[in-house]
Amino acid sequence: MSFSTLGLSNEIIRAVTERGYTEPTPIQMQAIPAVLSGSDLLAGAQTGTGKTAGFTLPLLHRLSSDKSVKDSRSEYPPIRALILTPTRELAAQVEESVREYGKYLKLNTMVMFGGVSINPQKRLLKGRVDILVATPGRLLDHVQQGTVKLSHIEVLVLDEADRMLDMGFIHDIRRILSLLPKQRQNLLFFATFSDKLKALAAGLLNHPKMIEVARSNVTADTVVQKVYRVDRDRKRELLTHLIRQYNWYQVLVFTRTKYGADRLVKQLSLNRIQALAIHGNKSQSARTHALEKFKNGSLQVLVATDVAARGLDISELPHVVNFDLPNVPEDYVHRIGRTGRAGASGEAVSLVCVDEYQLLADIEKLIGQQLPLEAIAGFKPNSTTKPEPIQDGRKHKPRGGLDKRKAHSTDKPQAPTSAKKSAKRIVAGGNKSGTRSGASRRSAKRSS
Ligand code: AMP
Numbered sequence: 001m002s003f004s005t006l007g008l009s010n011e012i013i014r015a016v017t018e019r020g021y022t023e024p025t026p027i028q029m030q031a032i033p034a035v036l037s038g039s040d041l042l043a044g045a046q047t048g049t050g051k052t053a054g055f056t057l058p059l060l061h062r063l064s065s066d067k068s069v070k071d072s073r074s075e076y077p078p079i080r081a082l083i084l085t086p087t088r089e090l091a092a093q094v095e096e097s098v099r100e101y102g103k104y105l106k107l108n109t110m111v112m113f114g115g116v117s118i119n120p121q122k123r124l125l126k127g128r129v130d131i132l133v134a135t136p137g138r139l140l141d142h143v144q145q146g147t148v149k150l151s152h153i154e155v156l157v158l159d160e161a162d163r164m165l166d167m168g169f170i171h172d173i174r175r176i177l178s179l180l181p182k183q184r185q186n187l188l189f190f191a192t193f194s195d196k197l198k199a200l201a202a203g204l205l206n207h208p209k210m211i212e213v214a215r216s217n218v219t220a221d222t223v224v225q226k227v228y229r230v231d232r233d234r235k236r237e238l239l240t241h242l243i244r245q246y247n248w249y250q251v252l253v254f255t256r257t258k259y260g261a262d263r264l265v266k267q268l269s270l271n272r273i274q275a276l277a278i279h280g281n282k283s284q285s286a287r288t289h290a291l292e293k294f295k296n297g298s299l300q301v302l303v304a305t306d307v308a309a310r311g312l313d314i315s316e317l318p319h320v321v322n323f324d325l326p327n328v329p330e331d332y333v334h335r336i337g338r339t340g341r342a343g344a345s346g347e348a349v350s351l352v353c354v355d356e357y358q359l360l361a362d363i364e365k366l367i368g369q370q371l372p373l374e375a376i377a378g379f380k381p382n383s384t385t386k387p388e389p390i391q392d393g394r395k396h397k398p399r400g401g402l403d404k405r406k407a408h409s410t411d412k413p414q415a416p417t418s419a420k421k422s423a424k425r426i427v428a429g430g431n432k433s434g435t436r437s438g439a440s441r442r443s444a445k446r447s448s
Contacts, residue, residue, distance in 0.1 A: 006032045008061050011104035016053065019100065025050035026213045032058045034209040041187045042201050044212040048337050052097045055083075055157050055187050060098070062155065063130060064105045076128040078152035083133045084176070086163040088113035088284060089291060089312055094159060095133040107131060114138040115284030122147045136164065136172035143179060150179045155187065158204075162190040162197050166328075167307065170200070177204065191337075192330045223320075223336050224347045227360065227371045231381045232353035232388075235323060236267045238379045239351065243273055243301070248319050250294070252312075253303045254335050256324040256390075261303045264323060268301055275301035306331050312338055322350035325359040327390070329366040354387045 002023055003013045024032065027045045034041050035058035045051040063080055083098070085091040095111035102109065108128045112121045113135040121138075125147050132139075132148075142148035156177075158164065164173060186204050190197055201208070230238045243251060253275075255261040261277040268275040276290035276299055291312070293299035304312075306326060320339045326332055332350075339346025352360055352373070364370050375381065 001029060003057075006057075007036055008032065008057055009064065009105075011064070012057055012060055012101060015101050015103050016057070021053070025054075027051050027054045027211065028057070030211045030213065031055060034211065035059065035185070035187060036061060037209075038062075038185060040185060040205040040208040042205055042208040042210045043187070043189050044193060045189060045191070049213060051189055052094055052159070053101060055159070055189065056094075056098050056101050059131070059155055059157070059187075060102045060105055060107065063107055064102075066154075077130065078149060079129050079132050080152060081131040081155040081157070082139075082150065082153045082176075082180070083131065083157040083159060084136055084139070084164065084173070085133065085159045086135070086167050086169065087307065088115060088135055089278075089287065090160065091133050091135050092288075093312070098131055098133065102131075109133065112138050112142065113284075114141070115287075118142070118145075136169045136176060140172055140175060143176075150176070151181060153180045153184055155185045156180060157187045157189070158200075159189050160191065161188050161200065162192050162194060163334075165194070165196045165200065170196070173200070191334060222346060223339055225336065225350070225369075225371055226347065227350045227352050227373050228379070229373050229375045229381050230351050230353055230379050231385060232355060234379060234381075235351045235353065236264060238376060239264075239321060239323060240268065240271045240273060241376070241379070242321075242349065243268075249300060250297060250317060251301045251319040251321055252294075252317060252338050253301055253321040253323050254326070255303060255305060256326065258305055260324065261305055264303050265301075268303075273301055274299055275303055277303040279305040280307055306335065318346055320346065320348045322348070325350060325352060325356045325363065327359065329359070329362045332363045333367065354381065354385050355390050357387070359390075 003016055003021070006024060006029070027043065027049045031041065031043055031051070031054035035055060041055075043051065043054070045054070059081055083091075083094055085094055091111050091113045095109055098109045107130040109131045110121075110124050110129045111133045114137050118138070118141060121142065122145075125142065139148065143150070158173070164170075186206070186208075188197075188201055188205060188208075228238065239253065242248065253264065255264055258277075258279040258281050261279050265275045265277045276286075276293065278287045278290050282290075290299065290302060294302040303323075306328075317339045320336050322332070322335060326335065336346075336348035339348055350360075350371070360371070
């Protein structure tokens with residue numbers, strides 16, 4: 001099947017062809033006609049499946065073929081499409097894609113997120129914006145200051161909606177929904193279905209078309225997964241060894257905590273391996289700088305926490321390393337989804353110590369696959385070591401009593417939800433739910 005059979009305009013087909021896409025991916029084959037038909041959509045797609053183009057291409061088609069509505073009080077037409085994403089990086093990435101796919105159309109796109117000055121955003125909002133890509137917190141800041149109007153939104157996209165809920169954005173989302181016109185098209189994309197998502201979908205979507213291209217909790221076949229057993233105190237040494245031994249040149253490393261990320265960067269730098277970290281305590285400019293360097297190949301190792309790295313698309317990323325296993329098994333799927341994207345092959349290596357065997361078992365249960373345990377010569381773990389509770393920086397007292405542990409906070413804004421709960425498949429209907437604590441709300445805001 002080709003893009004032209006999907007009914008998209010020549011300008012859009014020209015842009016995707018120039019991008020090197022020859023045929024639509026499975027999610028695009030299903031989502032594009034569904035969105036073009038004007039229906040609401042509930043779509044589950046594995047990471048890296050091409051879902052961004054799945055909603056962007058028909059959105060661009062719709063907006064460019066309909067006559068834009070005039071807002072009598074403004075010299076510009078109003079904002080007609082709103083795309084909400086959980087993180088700043090994802091917002092930037094999605095907006096870049098929208099701009100690229102729409103480069104032969106006369107539509108203006110804007111991205112807004114927190115962590116940067118609000119003033120340039122205010123200036124842009126005074127001009128023409130047809131499609132707005134935003135994180136919820138900063139969008140509400142603009143709403144509060146009266147600098148954005150959402151009363152003419154025709155299409156709403158919630159990208160990675162499951163993640164937005166995990167990050168505690170439910171109240172922000174509900175507030176934003178209350179500002180939109182009732183008559184609109186809603187597209188909700190998720191990677192993992194949960195009860196919270198079911199409740200949101202039930203209240204938001206009107207007779208949606210449902211798409212699930214691949215089981216949400218499966219890992220891509222293109223990713224080779226390896227698990228190396230190692231002593232907890234020798235992980236940094238093993239990582240350095242692997243990077244050197246195999247000449248890994250572009251490695252995305254996940255740590256559980258911000259403190260762990262910074263500590264690892266220091267250690268790698270001491271070993272003359274160039275590394276930078278992205279996490280919630282870094283300024284937006286530091287995050288953007290690190291990401292740019294990593295994407296253009298001038299940074300060998302990027303160390304990230306789950307929240308910061310969510311949704312990153314770095315083309316043909318060859319190596320992902322789980323320096324720590326994630327507390328939430330679904331994060332394993334999201335993490336390793338950074339490699340092996342769009343058919344390219346990749347390798348995901350997990351360094352697992354005795355404390356993490358239960359986490360590994362939970363991951364294996366979720367993905368329905370046993371991951372063979374290996375040990376690298378010279379790094380065989382001591383078989384007599386006893387497991388210790390995993391430090392997440394909040395609930396546990398640190399081993400060794402260093403005061404520094406205060407900074408040892410996780411980058412996850414909410415306590416992990418049960419894996420079993422969130423691994424459910426789609427069932428239509430459900431009750432409304434969703435609250436979050438003040439603390440989780442505050443931390444979620446930091447990412448917005
Ligand atoms: P996404 O899941 O939207 O983040 O997309 C993952 C990657 O797939 C991105 O690098 C896209 O540029 C790429 N991609 C999207 N659609 C296609 C397609 N039809 N053919 C080839 N690559 C694609």
